[in-house]
Structures are given as structure tokens and as C-alpha cells.
Amino acid sequence: MRISAPSCLCPFLVCLCFIQRCYGASHHLPAKVPSFRNGTKLANGETEVHHRPKRGWIWNQFFVLEEHLGTEAQYVGKLHSNSDKGDGSVRYILSGDGAGNIFVIDEVTGDISATKSLDRESKSHYVLHAQALDRNTEEALEPKSEFIIKVQDINDNAPTFPDGPVVATVPEMSELGTSVLQVTASDADDPTYGNSARIVYSVLQGQPYFSIDPKTGIIRTALSEMDREAREHYTVVIQAKDMAGQVGGLSGSTTINITLTDVNDNPPMFPQKNYQLYVPESAQVGKPVGKIKATDEDLGINADIKYSIINSEGANTFSISTERDTREGIISLKKPLNYERKKTYTLHIEGTNTHVDPRFSYLGSFKDTATLKITVGDVDEAPIFSIDHYIMDVYENSPSGTEVGAVTARDPDSRNSPVRYFLDSKEEGVRYFRIDESSGLIRTTQSLDREDISWHNITVMASEVDNPSLLSHVPVTVQVLDVNDNPPEIATDEEVIVCESSRPGQVIQTVTAVDKDDFANGQRFSFALPSQLPVNPNFTLKDNEDGAEIGVGGEVSEQQNDAAAEVFSPDSSASIIARRRRFNQQTQELYELPIVVWDGGEPSLSGTSTLTLRVCPCQRHGKVRMCQGEAFLSSAGLSTGALIAILLCIVILLVIVVLFITLRRSKKEPLIISEEDIRENVVTYDDEGGGEEDTEAFDIIALRNPAAAEEFKFRRDIRPEKRKHCALPRSHRAAAVELDESDVHEFIRQRLVEADMDISVPPYDSLQTYAYEGQGSPTGSVSPLDTPGTQSEQDYNYLDNWGPQFQKLAELYAEAEAEVTA
Numbered sequence: 001m002r003i004s005a006p007s008c009l010c011p012f013l014v015c016l017c018f019i020q021r022c023y024g025a026s027h028h029l030p031a032k033v034p035s036f037r038n039g040t041k042l043a044n045g046e047t048e049v050h051h052r053p054k055r056g057w058i059w060n061q062f063f064v065l066e067e068h069l070g071t072e073a074q075y076v077g078k079l080h081s082n083s084d085k086g087d088g089s090v091r092y093i094l095s096g097d098g099a100g101n102i103f104v105i106d107e108v109t110g111d112i113s114a115t116k117s118l119d120r121e122s123k124s125h126y127v128l129h130a131q132a133l134d135r136n137t138e139e140a141l142e143p144k145s146e147f148i149i150k151v152q153d154i155n156d157n158a159p160t161f162p163d164g165p166v167v168a169t170v171p172e173m174s175e176l177g178t179s180v181l182q183v184t185a186s187d188a189d190d191p192t193y194g195n196s197a198r199i200v201y202s203v204l205q206g207q208p209y210f211s212i213d214p215k216t217g218i219i220r221t222a223l224s225e226m227d228r229e230a231r232e233h234y235t236v237v238i239q240a241k242d243m244a245g246q247v248g249g250l251s252g253s254t255t256i257n258i259t260l261t262d263v264n265d266n267p268p269m270f271p272q273k274n275y276q277l278y279v280p281e282s283a284q285v286g287k288p289v290g291k292i293k294a295t296d297e298d299l300g301i302n303a304d305i306k307y308s309i310i311n312s313e314g315a316n317t318f319s320i321s322t323e324r325d326t327r328e329g330i331i332s333l334k335k336p337l338n339y340e341r342k343k344t345y346t347l348h349i350e351g352t353n354t355h356v357d358p359r360f361s362y363l364g365s366f367k368d369t370a371t372l373k374i375t376v377g378d379v380d381e382a383p384i385f386s387i388d389h390y391i392m393d394v395y396e397n398s399p400s401g402t403e404v405g406a407v408t409a410r411d412p413d414s415r416n417s418p419v420r421y422f423l424d425s426k427e428e429g430v431r432y433f434r435i436d437e438s439s440g441l442i443r444t445t446q447s448l449d450r451e452d453i454s455w456h457n458i459t460v461m462a463s464e465v466d467n468p469s470l471l472s473h474v475p476v477t478v479q480v481l482d483v484n485d486n487p488p489e490i491a492t493d494e495e496v497i498v499c500e501s502s503r504p505g506q507v508i509q510t511v512t513a514v515d516k517d518d519f520a521n522g523q524r525f526s527f528a529l530p531s532q533l534p535v536n537p538n539f540t541l542k543d544n545e546d547g548a549e550i551g552v553g554g555e556v557s558e559q560q561n562d563a564a565a566e567v568f569s570p571d572s573s574a575s576i577i578a579r580r581r582r583f584n585q586q587t588q589e590l591y592e593l594p595i596v597v598w599d600g601g602e603p604s605l606s607g608t609s610t611l612t613l614r615v616c617p618c619q620r621h622g623k624v625r626m627c628q629g630e631a632f633l634s635s636a637g638l639s640t641g642a643l644i645a646i647l648l649c650i651v652i653l654l655v656i657v658v659l660f661i662t663l664r665r666s667k668k669e670p671l672i673i674s675e676e677d678i679r680e681n682v683v684t685y686d687d688e689g690g691g692e693e694d695t696e697a698f699d700i701i702a703l704r705n706p707a708a709a710e711e712f713k714f715r716r717d718i719r720p721e722k723r724k725h726c727a728l729p730r731s732h733r734a735a736a737v738e739l740d741e742s743d744v745h746e747f748i749r750q751r752l753v754e755a756d757m758d759i760s761v762p763p764y765d766s767l768q769t770y771a772y773e774g775q776g777s778p779t780g781s782v783s784p785l786d787t788p789g790t791q792s793e794q795d796y797n798y799l800d801n802w803g804p805q806f807q808k809l810a811e812l813y814a815e816a817e818a819e820v821t822a
Contacts, residue, residue, distance in 0.1 A: 061147055061148040061149065061150055062076050062077040062112070062147065062148070062149045062150070063149070063150050063152050064076050064114050064118065064149055064150070064151060064152065065151075065152050065154065066117070066118045066119055066120040066151045066152065066153060066154055066156070067117055067118070067119065067154055067156055068114065068117045068118070069117065073104070073113035073114060073115045074113060074114040075111070075112075075113055076103065076112040076113055076114055076149060077111075077112050078109070078110050078111050078112065079092050079094075079105065079110035079111075079112065079130050079132070080110050081110075081132035081141055081142055082142075083132065083141040083142070084110075084132070088108055088135065089134065089135050089136065090108075090132050090133070090134070090135065090141060091107045091108070091132070091133045091134075091135040092105055092106070092107050092108075092109075092110040092130065092131070092132055092133075093105070093107065093130070093131050093133060094112065094128055094129070094130055095128065095129045095131075096126065096127050096128035096129045096146075097126035097127050097128060098126050098128070099128055101115075101116075102114060102115060102116050102118070102126070103115070103126070103128065103149065105130075110132075112149075118151045119151075120151040120152070120153045120154075120189075120190065121157065121188045121189075123151065124150065124151055124190075125148050125149065125150045125151060126148070126149045126151075127146065127148055128146070128147060128148075128149060129144050129145070129146050129147075130144070130145050130146075130147060131143075131144045131145070152193070153189055153190035153193045153194070153196055154189075154196070155189055155194070155195075155196040155242065155243060155248075155249070155250060156189070157187055157188035157189045157196075157250065158187070158242070158250035158251060158252045159185040159186065159187045159199050159240035159241065159242055159250065159251065159252040160185060160186055160187075160252050161183060161184075161185050161238075161240065161252060161253070161254035162254075164254045164255050164256075165254070165255035165256065165257050166181065166183070166254065166255070166256045166257070167256075167257050167259070168180050168181040168219070168256055168257070168258045168259075169258070169259050169260070169261050170221060170258060170259075170260060170261070171260070171261050171263055172225075172226055172227055172228035172229075172260040172261065172262065172263055172265070173225045173226070173227065173263055173265055173360070174221055174224070174225075174226065175221075175224055176221060176222070176223065176224040177220045177221060178220060178221045179218055179219070179220055180210065180219045180220060180221065180258060181218075181219045181256060181258075182216065182217050182218045182219070183201070183212075183217045183219065183238055183240075183254060183256070184217055185199055185201070185217070185240030185252060185254075187199055187242050189242065195242065195243045195244045195246070195249075196242060196243065197242060198242060198243065198244045199240050199241065199242050200214045200215070200240070200241050200242075200244055200245035201213065201214050201215070201216075201217045201238060201239065201240055202214065202238070202239050202241070202245075203236065203237070203238060203239075204237040204238070204239045204253060205235065205236060205237035206234060206235065206236030206237065206256075206258075207222065208222050208223060209221070209222055209223055209226065209234055209236075210222050210234070210236050210258065212238055214245075217238075217240075219236065219238070219256065219258075226260055227260075227265075228260040228261070228262055228263075229266065229297045231260070232259060232260050233257065233258070233259050233260075234257075234258045234259075234260075235255060235256075235257055235258075236255070236256040236257075236258055237253055237254070237255055237256075238253060238254050238255075238256060239251050239252070239253045240252050240253070240254075262298050262299040262300065262302055263298075263302065263357055263359075263360070264298050264302035264353060264355055264356060264357045264360065264366065265298070265357070265360045265363060266296060266297040266298050267296070267353065267363075267364060267365065267366040267367060267368060268294040268295065268296045268303075268305045268351045268352070268353055268366070268367065268368050269294060269295055269296070269368050270292075270293075270294045270295075270351065270368050270369070270370040271293075271294075271295060272370070273369075273370055273371060274370070274371050274372075274373070275292060275370060275371070275372045275373070276372070276373050276374075276375065277289070277290040277331070277372060277373070277374045277375070278374075278375050278377055279333070279337065279374055279375070279376060279377065280337075280376075280377040280378075280379045281336075281337040281338060281339040281376050281377060281378065281379050281381070282379040282381065283333050283337060284333070285333050285334065285335065285336055286332060286333065286334075287332060287333060288330050288331065288332050289318075289331055289332065289333050289374075290331040290372075290374075291323075291328045291329065291330055291331065292307070292320075292328070292329045292331065292349060292370065292372060293326070293327065293328045293329065294307075294327075294329075294351035294368055294370075296327075296353070301354070301355045302353070302355060302357075303327065303353075304322075304327070304353065304354045304355060305322060305327055305329075305351045305352065305353060305354070306322055306351070306352050306353075306354050307320045307321070307322055307329035307349055307350070307351050308320065308349070308350050308352070309347050309348065309349055309350075310348045310349070310350050310369070311346070311347065311348040313345060313346060313347075314345055314346065314347030314348065314349075314372075314374075316334070316335070317333070317334055317335050317337075317345060318331055318332065318333060318334055318345070318347060318374070319331070319332050319333075319334050320332070320349060329349065329351070331347075331372075337376050338376075338412070339376050339377065339378040339379070340412065340413070340414055342376065343375065343376050344373065344374065344375055344376065345373075345374040345376070346371065346372070346373055346374075347371070347372040347373075347374065348369060348370075348371055348372075349369065349370050349371075349372055350367055350368070350369045351367060351368050351369075351370075352366065352367040353366040353367070378413075378414075380413060380464075380467055380470065381411075381412050381413055381470065382462075382463070382464070382470035382471055382472040383409040383410060383411055383412070383419045383462040383463065383464060383470075383472050384409060384410060384411075384412050384472060385407060385408065385409045385460075385462065385472065385474040386407075386408045386409070386410075387474075388474065389474065389475050389476075389477070390405065390407055390460075390474060390475070390476040390477070391476075391477050391479070392404045392405035392442065392476065392477070392478045392479070393478065393479040393480070393481050394444060394448065394478060394479075394480060394481065395480075395481045395482075395483055396447075396448050396449055396450040396451075396480045396481065396482060396483055396485070397447055397448070397449070397483055397485055398444060398447065398448065399444075399447060400444055400445055400446050400447060401443050401444065401445075402443060402444045403441060403442070403443055404433065404442040404443060404444060404478055405441075405442055405476075405478075406439060406440045406441045406442065407421065407435075407440040407442070407460050407462075407474060407476065408440055409421070409440070409462035409472065409474075411464055415466075417464040417465055417466045417467070418438075418464070418465045419462050419463070419464060419465070420437050420438070420462065420463055420464075420465055420468070421435050421436065421437055421438075421439075421440045421460060421461070421462050422435060422437060422460075422461055422463075423435055423458055423459065423460060423461070424458070424459040424460075424461055424473070427457070427458055427459055429456040429457060429458040429478075430458065431445065431446075432444060432445055432446060432448060432456055433445060433456070433458055433478070435460060440460070440462075442458075442460075442476070442478075448480045449480075450480040450481065450482045450483075450518070451486065451516045451517075453480065454479070454480050455477060455478070455479055455480070456477070456478040456480070457475065457476070457477055457478075458475075458476050458478065459473055459474070459475055459476070460473070460474050460476050461473050462474075482517055482518040482519075483517075484517050484599065484601025484602060484603065484604075484605055485517065485605075486515060486516040486517050486605070487515075487597075487599070487605040487606055487607035488513045488514065488515040488523075488525055488597040488598070488599045488605070488606070488607050489513065489514060489515075489597060489607045489609050490511050490512075490513055490514075490595060490597065490609035490611065491511070491512045491513060491514045492511065492512075495611075495612045495613070495614045496508060496509040496576065496593075496611055496612065496613045496614070497509075497613075497614055497616050497618075498578070498583055498591070498613045498614065498615045498616070499583075499615075499616065499617070499618035500582060500583050500584060500585060500615060500616070500617050500618065501582065501618060502578040502581075502582070502583060503578065503581055504578055504579055504580055504581055505577060505578070506577065506578045507542070507575045507576070507577055508539065508575075508576040508577065508578055508613070509575070509576045509611075510544070510573055510574070510575045510576075511527075511573065511574055511575075511576065511595065511611070512572055512573045513525040513527070513572055513573075513597045513599075515599050517599070517601060519599075519600065519601065523572055523599065523600065524572065524599070524600035525572045525597055525598065525599055525600070526597070526598040526600075527541055527574040527595055527596070527597055527598075528541070528595070528596045528597075528598070529541060529593075529594070529595065529596070530594050530596055530608065533594070536579070536593070537579060537580065538578070538579055538580060538583075538591060539576055539577065539578060539579055539591070539593055539613070540576075540577050540579050541574045541575065541576065541577070541595070542574065542575040542577050544573050544574060544575055574595075576593065576611070576613075583615045584615070585615045585616060585617065588615065589614060589615050590612060590613070590614055590615070591612075591613040591614075591615070592610050592611070592612055592613070593610065593611045593613055594608055594609070594610045594611075595608070595609055595610075595611060596608050597609065
């Protein structure tokens with residue numbers, strides 16, 4: 001099969017016509033132009049034509065322009081088969097992409113046309129299949145062949161940039177040609193065909209500050225050393241144009257917002273060179289007294305400033321620091337100000353950038369200085385004490401009004417006003433001391449006791465007479481000095497144990513003395529036995545240092561004074577020594593030993609302490625004393641073995657009791673309750689009238705009046721409440737109806753029937769007992785429960801003769817008699 005243009009008279013003309021048609025109408029050239037004739041030139045100059053069979057024209061592709069705007073279908077090309085004789089016997093069919101809706105074919109002539117406008121950017125080519133069929137037999141005359149229709153591009157798309165605007169930055173003071181940003185535009189046209197997609201960049205707005213490379217789209221600075229402080233923001237408009245920028249090309253644009261970033265190219269500067277500041281002399285140390293600020297046109301860390309005082313006069317008294325947020329210099333006081341000593345100060349303050357860029361060092365030093373003159377203001381100040389803390393002392397037991405010491409304060413102002421002193425009334429020490437308002441002399445108000453309080457802390461306040469509101473305070477500590485006013489005494493109050501097996505000369509106990517007084521060189525005590533007592537035959541004292549012994553009486557009488565004999569002990573202790581052999585607890589268990597103790601104070605004081613010595617049996621070597629335990633065993637006559645046996649018996653009995661209780665709990669409780677188990681109105685009388693005990697008795701009237709008993713039915717599965725019926729008035733007793741025994745029997749029978757028919761009773765048998773004494777006893781009854789309810793007068797005074805146990809019963813009847821009479 002051959003694909004060609006419209007047919008001509010001869011094959012050559014066919015080729016020319018196709019070329020003309022294709023080039024003129026469709027601007028396409030066939031991929032291959034076939035030659036249908038071949039000839040040989042003869043000797044006579046004529047040419048002999050040789051004929052050969054025609055072969056199929058293999059066609060690979062067609063071309064069609066995009067965006068066709070005509071009203072008629074756009075001609076694409078022609079299909080032709082060698083089997084087509086022009087008689088209409090061959091039918092051409094087309095299949096593939098767009099066949100039938102975009103591309104149509106004339107079945108007779110094989111002409112292909114495009115019925116719709118095509119867009120190359122949507123689909124750049126179409127693959128179709130052509131076939132020639134015998135119209136009569138529908139048989140394929142040639143195999144199905146494939147060909148491509150390519151959509152030829154035209155310049156119908158302008159260059160586009162990404163969504164904008166675009167933001168870019170470049171440091172200020174940058175060199176000429178510093179790269180800022182690269183922009184890239186895209187064109188949807190075919191870059192392989194013509195110049196439709198060949199883009200050129202240019203600057204529409206932003207000159208002369210910035211330029212752009214026409215091919216790469218790189219934006220660069222066009223001026224050097226652009227200053228952010230002069231202008232910070234720039235708007236640059238970039239154009240991209242296709243067709244290599246030629247006339248008729250399409251274009252697109254975008255906006256670039258370029259910001260100059262800051263660099264440290266400006267030094268700090270004080271707005272003025274001289275400043276003044278007023279500071280009162282009462283300003284507190286460490287507190288701010290003023291501010292100063294230098295300006296810097298830079299931003300961020302490039303504008304950070306460090307302030308300093310560069311002259312010694314100002315640096316010794318004041319300090320300056322930088323407030324981070326406001327970049328102000330905060331001036332603070334380092335030392336107290338005194339108007340009377342110095343009235344003015346001059347400070348040289350320097351402000352320096354903390355982040356200096358060495359690239360801009362040629363611009364100069366990044367610092368500035370200013371002078372600050374501070375004037376000290378005079379303020380009325382509180383009095384000042386001569387020292388910050390006073391320490392005084394006074395002896396204890398000194399009389400009231402004794403001088404302790406004096407404090408001194410002065411007015412620091414030039415007027416030198418007089419000062420008044422007084423004590424802080426809120427403190428505890430005020431009740432022990434007072435102060436003279438004018439002189440500041442402190443005296444005691446009462447006698448002091450060092451053993452009670454050895455140190456007193458008070459606060460003295462001073463104020464000017466002219467201005468009492470200004471106060472100053474000073475602490476005063478008063479130490480109470482010791483005098484020897486407390487006698488010494490033995491350190492222990494416990495009993496001293498003496499073994500029965502003690503030997504003469506054996507140390508029984510070492511005793512020490514204590515004294516509440518304070519001795520600067522250590523306490524020294526002397527011990528003695530009272531001289532007014534006879535010689536102690538049982539015990540004596542021994543000096544632990546030199547071994548001297550002291551008794552009482554004629555043994556060392558030449559070393560004793562009239563009061564007692566002394567043993568001076570440098571280590572303040574003495575030993576009690578036995579003077580005889582073997583003590584017996586049964587004979588005498590307790591001994592008392594009085595000991596006189598002298599201290600080493602001036603004057604020397606003495607005290608007598610009496611020690612109790614208990615005689616006890618001791619174990620071997622006398623180390624373990626067993627006084628109470630041994631005495632108990634001795635008095636009971638039990639040995640250690642007997643005590644152990646008793647303990648074992650107690651343990652066995654406890655085990656038996658625990659087992660017995662456990663066995664009883666494990667057994668099931670019987671259904672029959674014991675006789676003592678009270679489950680319903682069971683009352684037992686064990687006495688013959690016991691006074692107040694009868695007030696807890698059961699009301700027997702229920703037996704005598706069955707009709708009234710129905711009103712007082714109680715549940716038989718719970719215990720009834722106790723009711724008192726002993727002291728009923730005589731009128732109530734008289735109202736009761738006396739019944740015979742048949743009434744009582746009938747009542748008991750009714751109750752038995754009720755108990756049998758009651759379904760609310762517990763599921764076990766219940767014993768209900770009703771006691772009835774009967775009537776007509778010749779001896780009568782002393783119980784008021786059995787007394788017939790009559791209104792007869794009766795004298796109960798005879799009950800007083802029956803003894804004390806009937807006295808309460810007589811009183812009850814007497815009260816009831818009085819109520820009836822009333």
C-alpha cells in the first residue's frame with residue numbers, strides 16, 4: 001500500500017503534486033519520495049524505458065499543525081494502495097488514536113483529515129493503523145500498516161514563573177555583582193522545534209540597583225555598598241521572553257522583594273556628650289539611681305552595647321550595667337553617699353559594640369563616650385551609732401540600777417541635732433534593763449540570775465529630737481557574769497548498791513559533784529563526812545588523787561575544821577569505801593551516808609547530799625547485782641528451777657485453754673437452748689423481795705387479766721424491754737381483777753396455741769415459763785407482784801422490823817401510799 005498525496009496523470013506528476021500539496025497545504029515533506037521509472041540511454045540519443053512492477057509506498061508519519069482555527073477540516077495526507085485501479089473497488093479504513101472522532105478518512109480516495117483543533121501540549125502525537133480492503137469481498141488487499149501523525153508546535157505558550165512574589169535577601173554593603181537569587185521560567189512549547197521555548201531574561205523594574213543574566217536568570221547587585229540604613233527594601237520585576245527575545249515572542253514576569261540585611265557598620269553614639277543626674281545621699285547601695293543610653297542604627301546583635309565607667313572616681317562609687325531589652329545603661333550605687341563628705345561625682349561612661357565586624361574596621365572605632373555629672377542631695381538622716389554591735393557584761397545578783405554600759409549615736413547631718421535613746425519594747429529583755437534618754441546609759445531594772453539567763457539581747461533605738469520619725473537601731477548583747485551563789489551537790493540521786501560479800505577497803509561507788517556556777521579554771525570540789533555525826537563504822541571516803549582517807553572523829557581530827565573533814569580531789573570525785581566485812585541484807589538492807597561537798601569558789605559554798613546504800617546479794621566478782629529479783633525469790637522461797645517449772649505449767653495451761661476454745665467453736669450449736677438462755681419473758685426470782693431488784697421483775701398482771709395481756713404482746717424471738725412495776729400505786733392494784741386458777745390455766749393454754757400457730761418464731765423450740773403461786777396462803781406473800789389489787793388500807797410499817805434488806809421495800813410502799821392519799 002502506498003501513502004501519497006492526491007493522484008496526477010503520471011507517477012512523476014503524482015510526486016510533484018503530492019510535494020506541492022503537502023508543502024503548500026500542510027507544510028510537511030514525505031519521508032521518502034519514490035521513483036516509478038527507470039531508463040537506458042541508447043546510442044542514437046534516445047532513451048529506452050524499462051518497466052518494473054510497482055511496490056508499495058511505505059509511509060512513516062504525517063504532520064499537522066496545532067491550534068488550527070479554520071472552519072473546514074485540516075487536510076493531513078492520503079493513503080493509496082497499488083491494488084487500487086481507481087474503480088472504487090478498494091475501501092480504506094483507519095483505526096487507532098483519535099480515529100473516527102479526530103481523524104477521518106475517505107474510504108474511496110484514502111484522504112485523511114483532522115476535524116478538530118489539536119494542542120501539542122496536551123498530546124504531541126497520535127498512533128494510527130491503515131488497511132485496504134476489497135470492497136466486494138472485504139478481504140485485506142495488503143497487511144495493516146502503522147503510521148504516526150505528529151502535532152507540529154507553534155508558539156502559543158508564554159514563559160511562566162513559579163507563584164510569587166519571591167522574597168530574597170542580600171547583606172548591605174555587599175560588593176558589586178554579589179549574587180542575590182536565580183530565577184527560572186518555564187515554557188510549555190516544544191524546545192526542539194524553532195525558538196518557541198528559547199527564553200531570555202531582563203529587568204523591567206529595579207535598575208540601577210540590580211541586574212540579571214539573560215540566559216541563567218541570576219540576579220546580582222548592580223551597585224556596591226548599598227546601605228540598609230538609607231534604604232532597606234527593593235522591588236525588582238523580572239521578565240522572561242521566548243523566541244530568543246525577538247519581536248513577536250511571548251513573555252511573562254515575576255516580582256522579587258529584596259531586603260538588605262544588617263551588618264555592623266555603624267558605631268554606637270550618645271545623643272549628647274554631657275549629662276547631669278541628681279542622687280540623694282539616702283540612696284540605697286545596690287539600687288539603680290539613673291539611666292543613660294547610646295543609640296546604634298544597626299539591628300539585633302549588631303546593636304548590642306556594653307557600658308563601662310572608665311574613670312576611677314566614678315568606678316569606685318558607682319557601677320553600670322546594660323539592660324538587655326532596652327539597651328540602656330543602668331547606673332547603680334556601690335557605696336553609701338555622704339553629702340557632708342562629697343557633694344559631686346564625675347563619671348566618664350563609654351559605650352562599645354560587643355560584636356564588631358573586622359571587614360568594616362576602616363570605618364573607625366565602634367565606641368563612644370559621654371560625661372555624667374552626679375550631684376549628691378542633702379537628706380535628713382537618722383542618727384548613726386559609733387559601732388555596729390555593742391557587747392556588755394554585768395555580774396549576776398547585782399542590785400537594780402547597776403550600770404551595764406552606754407551606747408553613743410550622733411546626727412550625721414550638718415545641723416548635729418541632739419539624739420534621744422530608747423529600747424525596743426517588743427523584745428523580752430526590756431523588762432531587765434532601762435536606758436537613759438539623753439546619755440544612752442543602760443542600767444538593770446532587777447537582779448539578774450546567770451543560771452536562769454546567761455545572755456540578754458536587746459535593741460537600742462536612737463532618733464533625732466527634731467525629727468523623731470527617723471530611727472536607727474543597734475543590737476546590744478549583755479552577758480551575765482557568774483558569782484559563786486550555788487552550793488555543789490552530788491551528781492547522782494540513784495541508790496548505791498553494796499554487795500553482801502564486800503570486804504574492808506573495797507570501793508563501793510565513785511561519786512562526783514556538780515555545781516550550777518561557772519568556773520573559768522574548771523570546777524574543784526572537796527568532799528567530807530559531816531563532823532557533827534559519830535564515826536561511821538561502815539563506810540568512809542577516799543581521795544582518788546592522793547589516796548588519803550577521811551573518817552569522822554579522832555582519826556584525822558587534826559586536819560578537820562569545826563564543820564567537817566575535807567578531801568580535796570583535783571578530778572572532782574571521791575570513792576565510798578567499805579570499812580567492815582560482810583553486810584547482811586536480812587539484818588539491814590538500807591544505809592544512809594551523808595556527804596558534805598565544798599566548791600572552790602570565793603567565797604566557798606558547801607552542800608550536804610545524803611546517799612542511800614542498798615545491800616544486795618551479788619554474783620561472783622560482784623559485777624552483776626540482783627537486788628529486787630533475788631529478794632523476791634528469797635521471800636517466796638523459790639529457786640531458779642522452781643520458777644522455770646512454774647512458767648512451763650502456765651504455758652501448758654494456756655495451750656489447753658486455746659485447744660478447748662477451738663474445739664468448742666468447731667462444734668455445731670445444739671437446737672435446744674440451755675435453761676439460762678432467755679429468749680422470751682423468762683423471769684427468775686431468787687430472793688424473797690430484794691428491794692430495788694424487784695423493779696426489774698415481770699408484770700404478773702398479764703396472767704391475771706388475759707384480755708389486758710393482748711395489748712402487750714411482745715415478739716418471742718427477742719428479749720423484752722425491762723419494765724418497772726414494783727411501785728405501782730394502790731389505785732392501779734385495786735383495779736386488777738382477781739381471777740381463779742381456771743382463768744390462769746385458760747390463759748396459758750391460749751398462749752400455747754398462739755406459739756404453735758405463730759409462723760414468725762425462730763425455727764427451734766422455745767420454753768415459756770409462767771409461775772403462779774396460787775391464792776389463800778396462810779403466810780401470805782411479801783412480793784408486791786402477788787398482792788391482790790384491792791383498795792383495803794394496810795400498814796406496811798412492820799417491814800421496818802424485818803431488817804435493813806426490807807427497808808427499801810417499806811419506803812416504796814410508803815411513797816405509793818402517799819400518792820394515793822394525795
